[in-house]
Amino acid sequence: MTTAIDRSAALALDSADPLANFRSEFLITDESVCYLDGNSLGRLPRQTVQAINATLDVWADEGVLGWAHWVNSAQRVGDLLGEVALGAAAGQTLVCDTTSVNLYQLCGAAITARPGRRTIITDAANFPTDRYILQGLAEQHGMRLVVIDNESDAQQGELITAQQLAPYLNDDVALVTLQVVQYRAGARHDVRAITDLVRKHGALMVWDAAHAVGSVELDLDDTGVDLAVGCTYKYLNSGPGAPAWMYVNHRVQAEVQVPIRGWFAQREQFQMGANFDRADGIRGFQVASPSLLGTTSVESSLQMLKRAGMPAVAAKAVAGTEMMISLFDTWLAPLGMTLLTPRDASKRGGHITLGHPDALAISTALRTKHSVITDYRVPDSIRVAMSPLATSYAEVWDGFQRIRECLLTQTYLDGDLQAGTVT
DSSP states (O other): OOOOHHHHHHHHHHHHTTGGGGGGGOSOOOOSSSOOOOTTTTBBBHHHHHHHHHHHHHHHHHHGGGGGHTTTTHHHHHHIIIIIIIOTTTSSSSEEEOOHHHHHHHHHHHHHTSTTEEEEEEEEOHHHHHHHHHHHHHHHHHHEEEOOSSOOOGTTHHHHOHHHHHGGGGGTEEEEEEEEEEETTOBBBBBHHHHHHHHTOOOOOEEOOOTTTTBOOOOEEEEOOOEEEEOSSSSTHHHHHTOEEEEEEETTTTTTTOOOGGGGTTTGGGGGHHHOOOSEEEGGGGGSSSOHHHHHHHHHHHHHHHHHHHHHHHHHHHHHHHHHHHIIIIIIGGGGGGEOOSSSSGGGGGGGEEOOHHHHHHHHHHHSSSSSEEEEEEETEEEEEEEETTEEEEEEEEHHHHHHHHHTTTGGOOOOOOOOOOO
């Protein structure tokens, strides 16, 4: 069997890769492992270890006096994130809390900003937390949650087009929320077209960019996004549990108000006033103290991304996933795997998804027997990612060669395989 690309060609791609040197800036403890799960958790940057240690030194030396330069870190690092990864001008992004908390905040704000409207729209393939939060908000506000079925046709890659969404929209819809890149299938929505359509009907659109940020160019300002959230621990490599972010366009900051009001959003924070008086701008959306070690980690990883440049990172994500699809066609499709991600590069993010009836067993065998780290998603999906700063083309080639070996030798049928609690 011939391949569309051999390993020497993968090595040549690495030699020509303008981002190749960034791989050495990560702490990779075992070079024999093919780590193709940066869409779930990115690798550890070496400079992040130094940055966190430096923050600990400041804490040790200054104690509470350190708050003089820590207090605005959610805004400062948010502006850096906006500049480097979101296509967002300053004063619109906070690095704070978790994606789930931020989604609750912005969806709650969108609902109350559209009084009298009783409908929320999302899709069945949305990330579980997003759906659960929307279910809770619908119950809390006595609203109707419409869930568009986009799981029954795998060939569509779980995409919702503006044309598909249009029949659901009317003057009773307060909120629509979707993922920029679908967490399972890796399909990428047309953010501009959908946002424009939702706005035309007077509703607010909240985008979850957790599986997109750091792998695709988002251009939130240019595409007219009102509200967005996302995490930092996937392609941004900021570490497990690192703070998430929220984006609130200048255009709607005075119009929407989040349901959780905290003292960091108070106009005169240290006057400790009896009543809430929301600060102007993005600071009015912050709840409480930033996680200093977390924001330090985010800032460190963003400095690396800034040096690389988001256009080059996005281009490598496209090239890497193209290579994956080529290897899939040559090696894996003949062995019974299916491709669940769109082939059009403009309609996918930084990972592709492979389908197989024994996906859980295969993913487990890859981790335990073949030193390939992927992840499994129910009911039959294996996600494989190109994390542009940390992943080499040779690593992708080796990983897919091992997936092929796993299928050919059927090591995934061994009865002693035990999937972990985290897949």
